[in-house]
């Protein structure tokens with residue numbers, strides 16, 4: 001079993017992953033309403049990915065013979081100003097998630113909980129991608145996005161996300 005403190009923290013992270021999904025779903029809806037269908041698709045895919053992250057925490061908590069505790073989901077921001085705003089918020093959000101994961105790794109190390117340390121390594125690697133991808137898109141939007149045709153080309157590229 002997990003320690004009480006670790007079980008609580010992993011449950012909270014499960015909740016943060018669900019929140020992340022909700023956060024991106026709002027962005028997808030905003031983008032769809034703003035005629036940015038490629039952006040909308042990209043954030044919808046991100047919503048699905050976050051639910052997979054949440055499921056990994058759920059499965060792990062249960063595997064360790066603890067109970068999954070479902071916590072209230074915070075209301076995400078719903079007022080956005082542009083595609084650039086969406087990716088700026090995404091990058092900041094993912095940087096925060098990386099800090100939360102790093103905190104969990106430290107806690108697992110302090111508790112000599114090797115299994116949890118190993119479980120978290122997947123997230124440590126994933127967070128590199130979770131930061132790098134939006135950082136690259138944001139850079140592109142900042143460099144080219146003022147031009148309507150270029151923004152439309154970026155929107156087309158985002159539509160290709162698998």
Ligand code: FEO
Nearest residue numbers: 017050053097130
């Ligand atoms: Fe589950 Fe985007 O971090």
